[in-house]
Amino acid sequence: MKKTLQEIAELIGGEIVGNEKIVITGVCGIKEANPGDITFLANPKYAPFIEKTQASAIITSRDIEKAAKPIIRTQDPSLAFAKILSLVAPNEVSHPQGIHPTAILGKNVKIGKDAAIGPYAVLGDNVSIAEDTIIYAGCFIGHHTQIGSQTLIYPNVSIRERVSIGSRVIIHSGTVIGSDGFGFATIKGMHHKIPQVGTVVVEDDVEIGANVTIDRARFDKTLIGRGTKIDNLVQIAHNVVIGENSIIVAQAGISGSTVIGKGATLAGQAGLVGHISVGDGAIIAAQAGVTKSVPANTIVSGYPARPHEHAKKVNACVQNLPKLYEMVAELKKKIAQLEEKLKH
Numbered sequence: 001m002k003k004t005l006q007e008i009a010e011l012i013g014g015e016i017v018g019n020e021k022i023v024i025t026g027v028c029g030i031k032e033a034n035p036g037d038i039t040f041l042a043n044p045k046y047a048p049f050i051e052k053t054q055a056s057a058i059i060t061s062r063d064i065e066k067a068a069k070p071i072i073r074t075q076d077p078s079l080a081f082a083k084i085l086s087l088v089a090p091n092e093v094s095h096p097q098g099i100h101p102t103a104i105l106g107k108n109v110k111i112g113k114d115a116a117i118g119p120y121a122v123l124g125d126n127v128s129i130a131e132d133t134i135i136y137a138g139c140f141i142g143h144h145t146q147i148g149s150q151t152l153i154y155p156n157v158s159i160r161e162r163v164s165i166g167s168r169v170i171i172h173s174g175t176v177i178g179s180d181g182f183g184f185a186t187i188k189g190m191h192h193k194i195p196q197v198g199t200v201v202v203e204d205d206v207e208i209g210a211n212v213t214i215d216r217a218r219f220d221k222t223l224i225g226r227g228t229k230i231d232n233l234v235q236i237a238h239n240v241v242i243g244e245n246s247i248i249v250a251q252a253g254i255s256g257s258t259v260i261g262k263g264a265t266l267a268g269q270a271g272l273v274g275h276i277s278v279g280d281g282a283i284i285a286a287q288a289g290v291t292k293s294v295p296a297n298t299i300v301s302g303y304p305a306r307p308h309e310h311a312k313k314v315n316a317c318v319q320n321l322p323k324l325y326e327m328v329a330e331l332k333k334k335i336a337q338l339e340e341k342l343k344h
Helices: 005-012 077-088 309-321 321-343
Strands: 015-017 036-040 057-061 069-076 176-179 184-187 190-193 201-202 214-215 221-222 299-301
Touching: 005 015, 005 069, 005 077, 005 299, 036 309, 057 214, 069 077, 069 309, 190 221, 201 214, 214 299, 309 321
Parallel strands: 036 057, 057 069, 176 214, 201 221
Antiparallel strands: 015 069, 184 190
């Protein structure tokens, strides 16, 4: 890479403050950058590095008006930096092409134009794969499952029967979609399995991380809304509905029949009980234990989850418990001494 700052600004639609003619030869993080590199600042906690970084230029938000070195002011520094990375390090992954001779195809399988099926993949009867979709080695696609166009399914993904996957979906290795929901009736101490006869629907432009489990519904469907992004190691139980463009972070667990609104965020290791709702735009903080419904556009944290500002006050009180214990012990001692004096 060898471009002037002006050329880079035109690429990302940014506004230059400083010398537009300096030459950029590389990209790097703000702490690790060297002269000649361009870097970016998206997280405010790294703001002190604006003055410390060795980078020759910085991509910033429009909130930054000037700095000791040239900057490019943009609406979204992370997205702008991603565009530059794509220019410098284009994707060199070589996806499978065509249908590998070891792939096992059931009856009446439909495969669209330019779709690819990798080695030892297994497709059940009446599976439909749309054009330009890629299925890597070792995947299992159950019967009557439909997968849209330009979808990418990495190795060792299992998609059970009668599941619907949209277009431009990415599913990472080890994920299981359509496994049975966890449903049992306990009679006289014995657990009897309740059939899970529903399905899973994953809409367009969803990305699902590695080792995610999405259970099929008892009836009807478990639904992952358009544009939602799911991190690794997430558990989504039967009949859960997740709205469009939500974010579910690693190790979150969502119990059955819970409804998540549009644009919601569940941070890492958040846990939700079943049969509740989380409103549009709500944020569930990391490790929160959600036991009741959360209104739209609110932030909750803690266990049990409370409005975040209240939860911070509760946590502050908990941190003072050792001092409070010592204070109470000292007061008890003084009260005992006073009582002893009153006796005499």
